[in-house]
Amino acid sequence: SSSLEVAAPSLAGFTGVALLLFWEQLWKRVIVTGASTGIGEQMAYHLARMGSHILVTARTEAKLQKVNGKLSTHTCTCIPAISYSTLMPAPLISGGLDMLILNHIGKSYFSYFDGDVGHVQKLLQINFLSYVAMTVSALPMLKESEGSIVVVSSMAGKVGFPLTVPYSATKFALDGFFSSLRQEFSMQSVNVSITLCVLGFINTGKISPKEECALEIIKGGALRQREVYYRYASTKIPLLIRDWAADFLDYLIRKCYNTENLKKN
Numbered sequence: 139s140s141s142l143e144v145a146a147p148s149l150a151g152f153t154g155v156a157l158l159l160f161w162e163q164l165w166k167r168v169i170v171t172g173a174s175t176g177i178g179e180q181m182a183y184h185l186a187r188m189g190s191h192i193l194v195t196a197r198t199e200a201k202l203q204k205v206n207g208k209l210s211t212h213t214c215t216c217i218p219a220i221s222y223s224t225l226m227p228a229p230l231i232s233g234g235l236d237m238l239i240l241n242h243i244g245k246s247y248f249s250y251f252d253g254d255v256g257h258v259q260k261l262l263q264i265n266f267l268s269y270v271a272m273t274v275s276a277l278p279m280l281k282e283s284e285g286s287i288v289v290v291s292s293m294a295g296k297v298g299f300p301l302t303v304p305y306s307a308t309k310f311a312l313d314g315f316f317s318s319l320r321q322e323f324s325m326q327s328v329n330v331s332i333t334l335c336v337l338g339f340i341n342t343g344k345i346s347p348k349e350e351c352a353l354e355i356i357k358g359g360a361l362r363q364r365e366v367y368y369r370y371a372s373t374k375i376p377l378l379i380r381d382w383a384a385d386f387l388d389y390l391i392r393k394c395y396n397t398e399n400l401k402k403n
């Protein structure tokens with residue numbers, strides 16, 4: 139179909155071709171959270187081109203409506219963050235769910251940890267607990283479809299980067315929860331895949347564009363990969379160093395930061 143043709147140039151290689159061939163059978167009904175901007179928005183566009191039925195969520199209705207306008211026939215729903223623990227948009231999807239892409243994040247700061255426990259708690263609610271709640275609500279449908287959960291995380295959820303303490307804590311929590319859950323799925327023969335996406339810094343330029351990143355996430359989820367690394371070399375290599383020489387990696391990371399103008403706590 140024309141939608142698949144649009145996606146084709148970016149999906150090079152064997153896995154890309156295989157993915158395109160089985161797309162229709164694999165998963166069509168997808169929820170993308172935090173899809174009003176950034177990587178989530180780009181995932182919505184890719185999925186729409188591939189013919190998926192998508193439900194996008196975010197707090198700001200106006201931004202979502204703009205995205206929805208570009209998606210034409212697809213569903214757009216505004217889910218406020220506060221409702222995440224209790225409300226799941228799943229009932230809005232009639233006929234089931236094939237893939238849940240958990241991507242949204244709350245606002246944090248890029249500075250030394252300021253000791254604000256309330257902020258850590260709030261961020262855990264948005265970046266972690268809401269992911270848990272949505273997973274629990276979606277699980278019956280995902281079990282039924284033998285579908286996939288895709289969790290968007292970060293290098294800051296694998297390595298201790300400075301200046302992102304609350305954010306990093308929420309991303310490490312995701313790894314713990316979903317890695318453990320993956321083990322239990324396997325032990326109980328639950329055929330729902332869990333893909334954790336480890337992203338480096340994404341920008342709008344040529345080095346790590348959000349459009350390409352979004353496609354890599356979708357590909358990894360559809361192929362039921364355990365983890366996605368984007369970009370591969372610049373995320374995977376530091377993680378290999380971490381496993382053998384953690385102090386050395388910490389030192390290399392610190393060397394990249396200019397903290398002269400930062401206020402110490």
Ligand SMILES: NC(=O)C1=CN([C@@H]2O[C@H](COP(=O)(O)OP(=O)(O)OC[C@H]3O[C@@H](n4cnc5c(N)ncnc54)[C@H](OP(=O)(O)O)[C@@H]3O)[C@@H](O)[C@H]2O)C=CC1
Pocket residue numbers: 171172173174175176177178195196197198199201218219220240241242243244245264290291292293337338339340341
């Ligand atoms: N950009 C980067 O360099 C990197 C990003 N990542 C990860 O990629 C994912 C997407 O990041 P990115 O595209 O930069 O994010 P954006 O900041 O562009 O988008 C965040 C999305 O989450 C929504 N959101 C914001 N606050 C809340 C809230 N309180 N409750 C619910 N939704 C909220 C926003 O919409 P609204 O405000 O309307 O609610 C928006 O749709 C995240 O998981 C992030 O950790 C990982 C590594 C690097």
Ligand SMILES: C[C@H](CCC(=O)NCC(=O)O)[C@H]1CC[C@H]2[C@@H]3C(=O)C[C@@H]4C[C@H](O)CC[C@]4(C)[C@H]3CC[C@]12C
Pocket residue numbers: 248292293294299302305337338339340346368369372373376
């Ligand atoms: C600087 C980190 C990336 C180091 C790295 O792996 N480089 C190789 C590559 O990028 O390919 C960044 C890894 C995660 C980033 C943070 C993040 O996850 C979310 C926020 C995004 C926001 O747009 C900027 C601030 C962030 C906290 C961002 C900061 C940079 C990272 C720590």
